[in-house]
Amino acid sequence: MLLDLSGIQKRFGGVTALRDGNLAVEPGEVHLLLGENGAGKSTLMKIVAGMERRDSGRMLWQGRAAAFQTPAEAAAAGIAMVHQESLLAPHLSVAENIFLGREQRLPFGWVNRRRMVEQAARLIEEHHFPLHADWQVGRLSPAAKQLVGICRAIQHGSSLLIFDEPTSSLSGAETEEVFRIVRTLRARGMGVIYITHRLEELRAVGDRVTILRDGATVHNGPLAEVSTDRIIQYMVGREMVSIYQRQPLDPGPELLRVEGLTRRGVLHEVSFALRTGEIVGLAGLIGAGRTEACRAIFGVDPVDAGTIFVEGRAARIRSPREAVAAGIALITEDRQRTGLALRLPLAYNVTLANLGEISHFGVLDRQAQNRVTTDYIARLRIRCSSGRQAAGRLSGGNQQKVVIAKWLFRRARVFLFDEPTRGIDVGAKAEVFAVMDELARSGAAILMVSSEMQELLQVADRILVMRQGRISGELPGRTTQEEIMRYAALEPEAI
């Protein structure tokens, strides 16, 4: 046994993060760690990696009792963690990041830069990673950054590698690449713990599975012996409809029309229309220009050509402020960065985009603010202690609902959702879909960018596919993943 945790407990102030964490990992296995947000996965892993200390419970590392006080101690013992957004130094090179904290030292504190670069290059070569030792890490794609994190772990001779949602920001091809690497690591006898939210990808990598719910291990065993529906049940602790399928509406009048949207080198002649009551999917590989299209429509990036019509009238949109005034809302995949003021109360966040409605001559009406907030908390079933709670304290799904509440209160009619379910657990996903459905029913038009084709098939009325900055096809909602992939990945002649 490589790692054996039993009865791990951990409290933060008055909150119990872990009640009874159990996990056993063998060398040469890929062990999936599943659970909803807040179930205690991250805390358990932080305890293993020396970033947090347990209150009680037993931890055996390679058969001996262990309690790592710092990440450095855990790393020295052979435990490495590859983070969601790898903790790297963006201004340093790939090689420098790989050796960060373990530089090849020469006398007088000098660093042996050449040796470091050579070793990094050899490692990259050996694994056929699409990296170069001299590249600056800040300029790399999320996928490449993860590879750097993996290199770091391998270089340090780790025997247990923890992946925290490695694929959440990766495209299909990049995901395959990560899986390939995970399999090679397993073949070398390393233990791998793999945390993911994407249930579709479980079977591609996992050997065994441990499921946490509310801070306790509720199931563990071989992955082959448990069905995906069963896994979901363990995670959410109740029976639920595993496949959500939206009933489409008859679309109403046109709300948004985009004509010939062009941004040199990024978007080429992008044209489409959204009607009230519609949820339109926007599919494509990473880099196809989906996020860029949303940003251009919302006035974040300037465009070289193209017109945007809102309710039939040409709208001049050169800044998010003008887009908001035109009734457009952009909900980006990175809601913590662009959607929420995390340290401010929920009530501030909900009302931020429409303070005009709860103020007279610039003076805020706090009662109106609290009324509005209470109303949206109830309507969107936001789980919180009160409107005064800081937005950053909510779970991912509830944060997403706060962002949606903000736009509902702004009376936005065109919603651009960029990866609305990223980092959200299964139970909350269904709720986010339900909210989108309600939005559509109340007369909004929705564009939904998603890399999870299964989701698009469940939710969208029709699906636009982008490839290399162009709309390469439009498909009905009841199409297949294969069909979407053909438009997303193939040259037009080959389709």
Next chain:
Amino acid sequence: MMQRLLPFLSLIVLFVALAIASPHFLTETNLSSVVRQTAVINTMSLGMTVIIIAGGIDLSVGAMLAMSGVLGTMAMESGMPVPAGILIGVLTGLFWGSLNGFLTTRLRIAPFIVTLGTLGIIRGLTLIITGGLPVHRVPQSFAFLGEGNLLGVPFVLWVVVICAVATHVVLEHTRLGRYAFAIGSNPDAAVYAGVPVGFDTTAIYALGGLLTGLAGMIEASRLMTGQPTAGNGYELQAIAAVVIGGGSLHGGEGSVIGTLIGALIMGLLSNGSDLLGISPYLQQAIIGGVIILAVTVDELRKRRSHGDG
């Protein structure tokens, strides 16, 4: 709740300790001199509170204070009535504050750099205007602002209280104040929500400048001089008051009450040191230590309350 309570409790403890340690502390003369001495930093730090909440900083307020005092007193010297001179001082601050805001938002340069630059420019211009010499010939009635009494308490106390209430109302009850919190907490999210970030940021620096201009006139009135070298290092005291009072240099946090408590703690420390005969050199070191202590306590509190699954 603790974060509001802790600075307040420290203030009370300090007050009681001083009352016990020195028989001269709880006298009307001494207390009103504390009020007069702290009025300048208090007024300045109110503006700094709003700026810091909005995620900014203004290093030029000390220099701004000097120029306001100089231009205001020069206007009086040239025969203008006292209120007009005060207005000119206040408008001087408003002008430089607006320029600071305009430069940070238009040029997108970090406010630390912009105001470090304007600090030099304003100080230099002030010295050129005056030839390095203080402005002395001011009307006797100008002393009322800094040294007069109204209804039995120092007149500046009224000024500070009115400014504090006004700033509190702006921060907690107006759109501008709410936007200040939003911009400071997450500027990107503010832009995406359609907040007029550029305009409001400029307005916030302008407000800070206006209060600094007023502080400059209070200082000039107390000295009965327009001193071109006045206000040296005041920017750091203003920032310290905000930070001791729970403001965060990361933006999005801070309050008027906290800042006033912070400024008072610093004022009492220096007054107490004077009364107890502690050297002014040591005073500086004590205040420096208090700043670090206050921020450490605040950080520990935040870290303890942040834990996630």
